[in-house]
Amino acid sequence: VQLVESGGALVQPGGSLRLSCAASGFTFSRYFMNWYRQAPGKERELVAGISDDYGMTSYADAVKGRFTISRDNAKDTVYLQMNSLKPEDTAVYYCNARALKDYWGKGTLVTVSS
Numbered sequence: 245v246q247l248v249e250s251g252g253a254l255v256q257p258g259g260s261l262r263l264s265c266a267a268s269g270f271t272f273s274r275y276f277m278n279w280y281r282q283a284p285g286k287e288r289e290l291v292a293g294i295s296d297d298y299g300m301t302s303y304a305d306a307v308k309g310r311f312t313i314s315r316d317n318a319k320d321t322v323y324l325q326m327n328s329l330k331p332e333d334t335a336v337y338y339c340n341a342r343a344l345k346d347y348w349g350k351g352t353l354v355t356v357s358s
Contacts, residue, residue, distance in 0.1 A: 245269035245347050247339045252352030255329055259356070263324040265339030265349055272320040275343045279313060279324045281335035281354075288338070292324060296343070307333075329356045 251263040263279070276296050282288040292303045292313035301313050312325040322339060334356050339349040 247341060247347055247349035249337065249339050249349045249352040252337060252354045254355045254357065256358050257329060257331060257356055259329050260325070260327045261329065261354060263326065263337055263352060263354075265322045265324075267320045267322070267339075267341060267347075270341065270345075270347065272341070273317040275341040275347075277313075277315055277322040278340040278342060279322075280338045280340055281333075282338070282351075283332075283335040286335075291337070294322065326354070329354075331356045 246268045248266045249263060251261060253261060255261055274296050276293060278293040279291045280288050281291050290304060291307055292311055294301050294313045294315050303311060310328045315322045334354060336351040336353050338351045341347040
Protein backbone atom coordinates (compact mmCIF):
# COMPACT_ATOMS: atom_id res chain seq x y z
CA VAL A 245 0.00 0.00 0.00
CA GLN A 246 1.29 3.43 -0.92
CA LEU A 247 0.03 6.98 -0.70
CA VAL A 248 2.40 9.47 -2.30
CA GLU A 249 1.72 13.18 -1.89
CA SER A 250 3.14 15.82 -4.21
CA GLY A 251 2.70 19.49 -5.01
CA GLY A 252 3.95 21.10 -1.83
CA ALA A 253 6.01 24.26 -2.29
CA LEU A 254 6.85 27.72 -1.04
CA VAL A 255 4.12 30.16 -2.06
CA GLN A 256 3.34 33.78 -1.25
CA PRO A 257 0.25 34.75 0.76
CA GLY A 258 -2.78 34.88 -1.51
CA GLY A 259 -1.31 32.31 -3.85
CA SER A 260 -2.57 28.88 -4.87
CA LEU A 261 -1.30 25.32 -4.85
CA ARG A 262 -2.70 21.98 -5.92
CA LEU A 263 -1.69 18.93 -3.93
CA SER A 264 -2.01 15.41 -5.34
CA CYS A 265 -2.01 12.05 -3.63
CA ALA A 266 -1.46 8.96 -5.77
CA ALA A 267 -2.69 5.72 -4.24
CA SER A 268 -1.74 2.13 -4.96
CA GLY A 269 -2.08 -1.29 -3.40
CA PHE A 270 -5.72 -1.09 -2.33
CA THR A 271 -9.15 -0.51 -3.85
CA PHE A 272 -9.08 3.26 -3.90
CA SER A 273 -12.72 3.75 -4.89
CA ARG A 274 -13.90 2.04 -1.69
CA TYR A 275 -12.01 4.34 0.63
CA PHE A 276 -12.96 7.64 2.18
CA MET A 277 -10.04 10.00 1.44
CA ASN A 278 -8.85 12.79 3.69
CA TRP A 279 -6.25 15.51 3.78
CA TYR A 280 -4.72 16.33 7.17
CA ARG A 281 -2.08 18.87 8.07
CA GLN A 282 0.37 19.37 10.89
CA ALA A 283 1.96 22.71 11.59
CA PRO A 284 5.15 23.04 13.65
CA GLY A 285 4.41 22.53 17.32
CA LYS A 286 0.77 21.67 16.69
CA GLU A 287 -1.31 18.52 16.49
CA ARG A 288 -2.33 16.98 13.20
CA GLU A 289 -5.73 18.27 12.10
CA LEU A 290 -8.29 17.22 9.52
CA VAL A 291 -8.49 19.67 6.63
CA ALA A 292 -10.90 18.05 4.16
CA GLY A 293 -12.54 14.74 3.35
CA ILE A 294 -14.32 13.16 0.40
CA SER A 295 -16.53 10.08 0.47
CA ASP A 296 -15.97 6.93 -1.52
CA ASP A 297 -19.29 6.80 -3.34
CA TYR A 298 -20.97 10.05 -4.27
CA GLY A 299 -17.94 12.21 -3.55
CA MET A 300 -19.54 14.11 -0.71
CA THR A 301 -17.09 16.57 0.80
CA SER A 302 -16.45 18.19 4.15
CA TYR A 303 -14.03 20.88 5.28
CA ALA A 304 -12.52 22.35 8.40
CA ASP A 305 -13.89 25.82 9.13
CA ALA A 306 -10.43 27.32 8.69
CA VAL A 307 -10.27 26.32 5.01
CA LYS A 308 -13.93 26.40 3.97
CA GLY A 309 -14.38 28.48 0.83
CA ARG A 310 -10.66 28.42 0.01
CA PHE A 311 -9.79 24.73 -0.36
CA THR A 312 -11.44 22.12 -2.59
CA ILE A 313 -10.96 18.37 -2.31
CA SER A 314 -11.66 16.12 -5.29
CA ARG A 315 -10.89 12.61 -6.44
CA ASP A 316 -10.39 10.72 -9.69
CA ASN A 317 -11.17 7.06 -9.11
CA ALA A 318 -9.92 6.18 -12.60
CA LYS A 319 -6.49 7.50 -11.64
CA ASP A 320 -6.56 6.45 -7.96
CA THR A 321 -5.73 10.01 -7.05
CA VAL A 322 -7.11 12.60 -4.64
CA TYR A 323 -6.44 16.31 -4.95
CA LEU A 324 -6.52 19.36 -2.72
CA GLN A 325 -6.84 22.69 -4.51
CA MET A 326 -5.75 25.45 -2.15
CA ASN A 327 -6.52 29.08 -2.97
CA SER A 328 -6.07 32.35 -1.09
CA LEU A 329 -3.34 30.76 0.98
CA LYS A 330 -2.43 32.30 4.33
CA PRO A 331 0.72 32.01 6.45
CA GLU A 332 -1.27 29.94 8.94
CA ASP A 333 -1.78 27.30 6.23
CA THR A 334 1.92 26.47 6.52
CA ALA A 335 2.18 22.80 7.45
CA VAL A 336 3.04 19.32 6.28
CA TYR A 337 -0.02 18.01 4.44
CA TYR A 338 -0.81 14.31 4.69
CA CYS A 339 -3.05 12.11 2.60
CA ASN A 340 -5.16 9.55 4.48
CA ALA A 341 -7.25 6.65 3.20
CA ARG A 342 -9.87 5.33 5.57
CA ALA A 343 -12.18 2.32 5.49
CA LEU A 344 -11.69 -0.85 7.51
CA LYS A 345 -8.01 0.14 7.59
CA ASP A 346 -6.22 3.43 7.84
CA TYR A 347 -3.39 4.33 5.45
CA TRP A 348 -1.14 7.40 5.52
CA GLY A 349 1.27 9.08 3.17
CA LYS A 350 4.57 10.63 4.25
CA GLY A 351 3.42 14.19 3.64
CA THR A 352 4.32 17.18 1.52
CA LEU A 353 5.44 20.54 2.90
CA VAL A 354 3.48 23.70 2.14
CA THR A 355 5.08 26.97 3.20
CA VAL A 356 3.15 30.22 2.84
CA SER A 357 5.46 33.17 3.27
CA SER A 358 6.49 36.40 1.61
